[in-house]
Structures are given as structure tokens and as C-alpha cells.
Amino acid sequence: MSQILDLVICGGGAAGLTSAVYAARSGLDFVLIDISSSMGSQITQTSDVDNYTGFEKVNGMELVMKFYEHAKALNAPMINDEVQEITKENGIFTVKCAQGEYKTRTVIYCSGASHRELGVKGEKELLGRGVGYCAVCDGFFYRNKTVVVVGGGNTAVTDALYLSKICKKVILLHRRDSLRAEKILVERLENAENVELMFNSEVAEILGEKGADGVLLKSGEKIDCDGVFIAVGIVPRSETVKSLAKLDNNGYIVADESGRTSLDGLFAAGDVRTKALRQIITACSDGANCVDSVNKYLDNL
Structure with missing residues (x-):
């Protein structure tokens, strides 16, 4: 793809799908890429979620489908592919996937974590x-x-x-x-x-x-x-960006509440970033904050 996008969202969990909702509402030219066609990451492996505001108890898969349907209703472009490499040159990121590559001004990296x-x-x-x-x-x-x-x-x-x-x-x-x-x-x-x-x-x-x-x-x-x-914890999936952004000693991407990392234009959301609490609701918050940061970053280019 030769077109330069405003944003590429890498990951289709709670943070990624929330980012897609906010990006679509902001009118950004973007795409969400996730290796799984079903999206949802680890949430789909959760039986009952009873700490997500507004849902006294909901199945993890059902909650993911709510997120997915919301993004889809806003015509958020979502692609099933594997992100293999991310590079940056002259202010533009290249996101290389198994089936193609994308040029973009910003990236929200929300790949989540895997089982330890x-x-x-x-x-x-x-x-x-x-x-x-x-x-x-x-x-x-x-x-x-x-x-x-x-x-x-x-x-x-x-x-x-x-x-x-x-x-x-x-x-x-x-x-x-x-x-x-x-x-x-x-x-x-x-x-x-x-x-x-x-x-x-x-x-x-x-x-x-x-x-x-x-x-x-x-x-x-x-x-x-x-x-x-x-069930002894998780390991962040930060391998793809370890040469781009600062990681802590446990491999989490160092980022503040705005999602900003050590590399301009690269934002991190969800379980992959440094944070005190890793929950579905905090991942959603990260996604919203990251899109807000993306908009501010693009306004200053």
C-alpha cells in the first residue's frame, strides 16, 4: 500500500478495538491489524467478566463481540494479518505484515501479552x-x-x-x-x-x-x-518494537497514561505497556487515550 495512513493499530484486543472506535469517530485514515480474524486476544479465553462497568456478568467472547460490532458499525477497517516488522524512516512508519505492508504517520501498538x-x-x-x-x-x-x-x-x-x-x-x-x-x-x-x-x-x-x-x-x-x-502471569508481546522503543526490565513498553513511548509517533496501549493495573477496562482507557494522543501528534506535524 503506497498511501500514507494517519494511523495503524497493531492488535485487536480491548485496547485495539477501542482505539478503532475512537479513530473512526475522529475521522482518521487508519487500519487495525490483528493476527486473529475473531479479534479479542486474551478476553476470549475468559469465562465470566464481572468487573467491567455496565455488565454485572458477561462472557468474555460476548464482550469482545460487543467491542467488535461497535467498531464495525463505524466502518472501522480491520484486517486479519500478522505484523512482522515495524520501522521508521523520515517520519514515516512502515508496518510490514505477512500479506503486505502499510505506511503510516503513527502506530498504536497493542499486541497484548502471552502466557508465562x-x-x-x-x-x-x-x-x-x-x-x-x-x-x-x-x-x-x-x-x-x-x-x-x-x-x-x-x-x-x-x-x-x-x-x-x-x-x-x-x-x-x-x-x-x-x-x-x-x-x-x-x-x-x-x-x-x-x-x-x-x-x-x-x-x-x-x-x-x-x-x-x-x-x-x-x-x-x-x-x-x-x-x-x-496461570502464573503473562509475558508482553513487545518483540516487534524492542529496537524502536524503550522497554523495562520485564519487556513491557515504557509508556505513560497518554500512551507516548520513547519514539515519537509510536504509542502503546493495553497489557504490553508499563502500568499498575492490567484489566479489560484499563486497556479500553489506554485505547481512548492513545487516539487522543495521536490526534494531538498529527495536529503538530
């Missing part, structure tokens, strides 16, 4: 055969069975709650002596009769040959199970 691995023996070997990172995606395979969830934050607790409705027993392993999840989630978990909490427990190995059948703790204790779900 435990890094133990058996994790990669048994992935998809009893080991997973998405309880909503794979939970139905374990109906009336026993599963282990590893982690202590909101995702781990939410996964355990979701699985408790399907599985015979859920064992939540956490390496610390207390959970880091929101109080309301912890209370729900403690009231779930088929959930067992095991604190100060670290996984040394995931056991099994044809499929996961247990975990070995560093203490030497073995726990039998039919599946293992890992």
Missing part, C-alpha cells in the same frame, strides 16, 4: 495432552475429573472457579503463603467445596508419558491429576 511458562520438565512435552494455559478453552475435556491449577493471581483463581463447576476436584497450587487475587474472588474460591488450596507449593515437574497424570512438587510430594492448567 513455568519452565519445568513435562510442560512443553505434554502441552495439549493434559497441560494447558486456557481453562475456558479446554476445561470441558476434564468434566468429572481432577485438575491442578498453578498460580495465585486473578487468572489462576478465576480459572479454578470456572473449573470447579466442571471438574470433580480442583487443586490450586501457589508458591506463596497467600493468594494475590482480588478479595471477592478469593472468598468465592474458599466457598467452593471441591477446591483444595495448597500454599507454599512449587511444581518441579509435570508427570506423564502419553498425557499428564500428575505433578511433582519441589518438596517431593506427588499429586495425581488428569490435567494441569498453568
